[in-house]
Amino acid sequence: MASIELRGVSKRYPNGLYGVRDIDLKIRDGEFVIFLGPSGCGKSTTLRLIAGLESVTSGDLLIGDQSMVGVPPRDRDVAVVFQSYALYPHMTVAANMAFGLKMRKMPRREIATRVDRAADLLGLSHLLTRKPAALSGGQRQRVALGRAIVREPKVFLFDEPLSNLDAQLRAEMRLELVKLHRRLGRTIIHVTHDQIEAMTMGDRICIMREGRLIQSGPPLEVYANPVDTFVARFLSSPPMNLLPAHLEVDGDGLTVKLGEAIRLAVPERHVPAYRAVAGRPVTFGLRPEDIHEQPPAPTQQGFEVQVVALEALGAETNLVAQPTASGALPEITARLGRQARARTGETVTLYPDLLSMHLFDPETGAVIPRPPLDAPR
Amino acid sequence: MTDSAGQGRGSGLRLLLTHALLILVCLVILLPLLWVLRVSLLPPSLSYSTDLSAPLSLVNFESLFSGRFPRSYLNSLVVATGSVLLALPFAAATGYAFARFTTGGAVARFSVLATQMLPPVVIALPIFQMFQTLDLSNTLTGLILAYAALNLPFLTWILMGFFKGIPVDLEWAAMTDGATAWGAFWRVVLPVSLPGLAAAGVLGFILAWNEFLFALILSGPNTATIPVALAALQTSNGIQIGDVAAGVVLAVLPLMIASRFIQRFIVEGLTLGSVK
The missing domain is CATH 1.10.3720.10 (MetI-like)
Known part of the structure; x- marks a missing residue:
């Protein structure tokens, strides 16, 4: 069992580029943490730094209160499941799983017991004598997982292990990994670029971009309170709507002006926080699920849009629409219920739920802070 | 129907030509080797003979x-x-x-x-x-x-x-x-x-x-x-x-x-x- 701590960890390559930069992060013992970000953001590099497969250039890295700088991977007691699975092709499934235990000179009988137990847990018992080439993708993935489990390491590091599976298998494995975490209670770091994995699996999400850790927190908290437009857009699909706007003083209150004609009153509870940026251009952000066909409150203002496209997903309908007001506004997306009535080409009125609105600095993209809403609302 | 038959004939001809060419190339490569093999199995007096019915020997x-x-x-x-x-x-x-x-x-x-x-x-x-x-x-x-x-x-x-x-x-x-x-x-x-x-x-x-x-x-x-x-x-x-x-x-x-x-x-x- 082990906590992990990164103190100002950077990885700089000989060509001067940074893989990761100044990462400060504390992971509690037994926590399930997700590293999320687009490809090339440094999440896999961070994982390899923790595993010891790459060396830290500056900063300190601790596993269970012990500095790991200069400690080889074999002495860190971590297990990695690679995106490619990296099964040893010349060994059988059983030998693959036993390899780590053999390296640690465990008695043969104990090895057999552990391999059998893990194979049982993962439904691999009938495949133990096969070579990896004779397995399906899902089976290989399980063997890779089994190879990690038998060692009973302090820390599990998963490097996008689900990305090569088909959608259905991925959903099943997602659930199994969560169950596994609950059963083993070990610290897990799971790297992914998949928002659904990020939202559903972990206790905490760490969002990375260009080698830096930009936000970390419980999934719903990060979802409800993104620190900038990048996080706001990255964490959901379809992403948050971002519209150029102007914040204007309106008596005691504030009004968001979109384009030339759309004026939306800022809810009273947000007014104190936003008053400081009144009179300035801002980026107005609203998630697709916070836009409705019916007004959420009788007094709620709406605005007219022309429907560009409809994606009926069964449980919900994504509506892409162009605001009809003048002022060159971008298209917006609304996530409506199954019974969405709008049709492509029609002009309809949509009602934003402004309690969930966000404002961002149009230049830096940083959020203009307001008191968080209770998550989930 | 006629079309496909015509096409069949055309592709048959092409196949024949391709194979003829391939056989020719193979012969260019193989003939010297076959010649060496034959000479190795002929008595020295017949080494340069072109008589294909010459008796073989291991001499x-x-x-x-x-x-x-x-x-x-x-x-x-x-x-x-x-x-x-x-x-x-x-x-x-x-x-x-x-x-x-x-x-x-x-x-x-x-x-x-x-x-x-x-x-x-x-x-x-x-x-x-x-x-x-x-x-x-x-x-x-x-x-x-x-x-x-x-x-x-x-x-x-x-x-x-x-x-x-x-x-x-x-x-x-x-x-x-x-x-x-x-x-x-x-x-x-x-x-x-x-x-x-x-x-x-x-x-x-x-x-x-x-x-x-x-x-x-x-x-x-x-x-x-x-x-x-x-x-x-x-x-x-x-x-x-x-x-x-x-x-x-x-x-x-x-x-x-x-x-x-x-x-x-x-x-x-x-x-x-x-x-x-």
Whole structure:
């Protein structure tokens, strides 16, 4: 069992580029943490730094209160499941799983017991004598997982292990990994670029971009309170709507002006926080699920849009629409219920739920802070 | 219906033409070999005969075996095998270092390749002198050393390519599983690379087997290899073409076996199924 701590960890390559930069992060013992970000953001590099497969250039890295700088991977007691699975092709499934235990000179009988137990847990018992080439993708993935489990390491590091599976298998494995975490209670770091994995699996999400850790927190908290437009857009699909706007003083209150004609009153509870940026251009952000066909409150203002496209997903309908007001506004997306009535080409009125609105600095993209809403609302 | 039939006729004709051309090309390549085979089986008096019904005999082989040829054959086997066994571990280590690490940089990689660009005769004389001083000329050990040195850059280059094709994830997995870097190489990379090592070994064997210049300079009557022995059949009485043909046939045999071997190994592709 082990906590992990990164103190100002950077990885700089000989060509001067940074893989990761100044990462400060504390992971509690037994926590399930997700590293999320687009490809090339440094999440896999961070994982390899923790595993010891790459060396830290500056900063300190601790596993269970012990500095790991200069400690080889074999002495860190971590297990990695690679995106490619990296099964040893010349060994059988059983030998693959036993390899780590053999390296640690465990008695043969104990090895057999552990391999059998893990194979049982993962439904691999009938495949133990096969070579990896004779397995399906899902089976290989399980063997890779089994190879990690038998060692009973302090820390599990998963490097996008689900990305090569088909959608259905991925959903099943997602659930199994969560169950596994609950059963083993070990610290897990799971790297992914998949928002659904990020939202559903972990206790905490760490969002990375260009080698830096930009936000970390419980999934719903990060979802409800993104620190900038990048996080706001990255964490959901379809992403948050971002519209150029102007914040204007309106008596005691504030009004968001979109384009030339759309004026939306800022809810009273947000007014104190936003008053400081009144009179300035801002980026107005609203998630697709916070836009409705019916007004959420009788007094709620709406605005007219022309429907560009409809994606009926069964449980919900994504509506892409162009605001009809003048002022060159971008298209917006609304996530409506199954019974969405709008049709492509029609002009309809949509009602934003402004309690969930966000404002961002149009230049830096940083959020203009307001008191968080209770998550989930 | 007529269309497809017409198309069938057209493609049939094309198939015929393609095959005729292929057969022609095959004959260009195979005829000299078949001719050598035939000459080896004809009595020396009929070596240049065009009579296809001439009686076959093994007299050339008998004459070859009564002379020094068996000795040379053995020499070639020892030298080619020995040089490959000597060069392969070094080539594997260097190739792996080149493939995985920045060791030596581009300069080292290029210099390894550059040695292959030199005409062999340029190093033949210095090597001869060196071996004279070290008392290595006229010995099989000397030839083994020389061929190992000649083979080393070539094998290094081949194996570097092979190691580059092995996913680094495999080594990482082994290292987090508790292996040292050396352990990962020995227990995972090497077994996975066996087909590559075998292929490289066979290519090195062929290189050494066929080498003539160094063998000529560094060997004596007792240490001559097959190419030298065959060249020696050109005497003041003319070329003993029957013996030469028989010698060539025997010389080609191990190479044919070796290439079958290589093919099987290269095609097998052991890494299949390890990743993705």
